[in-house]
């Protein structure tokens with residue numbers, strides 16, 4: 006009797022694990038300091054491994070452009086390098102995952118602080134398969150951001166310094182949290198782009214689409 010109950014509980018857990026919008030999803034969090042190369046490598050991962058890339062920053066910038074009621078607040082937060090309240094960002098991520106036909110997601114730049122992490126877990130019940138952490142020195146990240154030339158309102162030296170401070174004080178503890186759960190795969194992101202991708206590829210090999 007005890008065994009039967011245990012077995013059905015295990016099955017139920019498997020069925021409900023990481024379910025969202027009626028599908029079982031795989032989520033990889035992609036973290037690293039501003040300019041560490043998260044977006045650049047996500048583009049490569051999408052091409053080679055069939056994931057959908059959801060950048061929290063891009064979703065927030067799209068929300069500003071859409072004329073949403075939260076637009077002014079988000080714009081002010083981004084200009085100051087501050088973290089937008091979790092409910093706003095999680096709503097955007099959740100909607101994007103449900104709308105997508107894919108079931109494998111790279112969530113780039115999220116969770117950025119403990120509030121992001123705990124709220125995402127509470128709202129979605131999703132745990133990441135792992136956390137990809139792009140490790141890079143501030144000096145190199147600063148050089149990259151100042152040379153990015155994509156017209157971002159936060160790519161100026163004052164905001165960059167604020168973003169570095171937020172990363173150290175609020176985002177590194179999230180990486181430490183997942184590290185304590187043995188979920189972090191750390192990449193040396195100071196290397197040239199193709200070399201970083203070689204290291205990324207080794208990690209994603211188990212997720213390669215099957216060739217029929």
Ligand SMILES: Nc1ncnc2c1ncn2[C@@H]1O[C@H](COP(=O)(O)OP(=O)(O)OP(=O)(O)O)[C@@H](O)[C@H]1O
Nearest residue numbers: 038039040041042043044045149153194196197198
């Ligand atoms: N390994 C690398 N070596 C040199 N330049 C790089 C490398 N990776 C990315 N870059 C360049 O650095 C800049 C920042 O890269 P990217 O936008 O991917 O960083 P990010 O981590 O997404 O930053 P943010 O958190 O600000 O969105 C871009 O101009 C990109 O071309």
Ligand SMILES: Nc1ccn([C@@H]2O[C@H](COP(=O)(O)O)[C@@H](O)[C@H]2O)c(=O)n1
Nearest residue numbers: 061062082083086087088089114115117
């Ligand atoms: N979880 C997040 C992610 C981002 N932001 C805000 O967007 C800015 C830009 O993010 P990028 O990942 O594109 O660099 C970031 O500095 C924050 O202001 C956020 O609030 N929460």
Ligand SMILES: [Mg+2]
Nearest residue numbers: 043044060062
């Ligand atoms: Mg980015």
